[in-house]
Amino acid sequence: MPLLVAGAGAENLTAGLAKALSAGTSQVEFKTFPDGEQYVRILAPLKGEDVIVVQTGYPPERMWKLLLLLEAAAENGADRVRCVVPYLPYARQDRRFLDGEPVSARLVARAISQNATECITVEPHKADVAAFFTVPCHLVSAADAFAAEFKTRGVDVVLAPDAGARDRAEAVARRIGAQVDHLEKRRISSEVVEVKPKSLSVGGKTVAILDDIISTGGTMVKATEQLVRHGAKQVICAGIHGLFIGGAVEKLRGAGAHEVLVTDTIDSAWSRVSMASSIAEALGRPRVPAR
C-alpha cells in the first residue's frame, strides 16, 4: 500500500487520493526559518515505503517544499518516490522567448526528476513540458472531471478564451454533447477591437469559459463581459488551476460571472472539481520509460 506524504496547499486532493488509493497518509512538519528558508520533516517512517509526495506549486515558494519533501523521502530510504505536483509551477516559461531568458519549466522538471522516480501533474499550460522530465511524467486531463460538473449545470456551450485553448474546450464539450467555440478578436477600426465567439451565438445559453489558469482573472473578465453583452443566460468561469490573484473572483463577479469553478489542484473556496479519481487512476497505470 502506498504512503501519501501530505504537502501543503492541496489538502482536499490529498484526502481524496488517500481514499481512492486506500493509502495511509503521513503528515509533515513545516517551518519557515527567520530568514525565510523552509524546513520540512516527514513524520512517518519511510524505509522501504512506496511514497507518493503530494505538493502543489502555488504560491511558487511551495516549489521549495516540494523539492525538500522529495529529498527527504529519498534520503530516508523510500523504495519508490512518486511525485504528484497537481499545479506545476513555472510551466508557462517553457521556452526561451527572448535572448537571456532561462527555460524555467525545464529547470523545474529536472529538479523534480532528481529524487522522484516519476511525476504526475494536471494539465500544464502546454503538454510539451512532460519531455523536460528525465523520469516518466504523466499528464492528467481534467476533461472528465469538468464534463461531469458542466453536465449537472446544463452547460450549452464550452468556450475557449482563444484558439490555442480550443482543444481543451473541445475535449469537455464532446463528452457532454455541448457546442464548442473560441473567442476571437476582430479589428473593427483602428481604435476599436471587438472580442466575440468565432461562430456561435450565445444568446440565451449557459456558457462555460474554460482556461488552464485563472490568475489575475483579466482574461476571463474580458470574455465574461463580451458574453454578457451578447446575451448569454449564464456565464461560468472555469479554470483548471485557480490562483486568484488580486481580487480576481470579485472582478469576475463584477463582470457578470454566475459561478467561478476550478479544480482542487490548489485549495480555494472555488475548488469544487475534484481531480482525485483521475490522478488515482494515473497512479495505477503502467508507465512507459522516459526518453
Ligand code: R5P
Ligand atoms: C495564458 O497563457 C493562460 O492560458 C491563461 O489564459 C492566463 O494565465 C490567465 O491569466 P489571467 O487570469 O491573469 O488573465
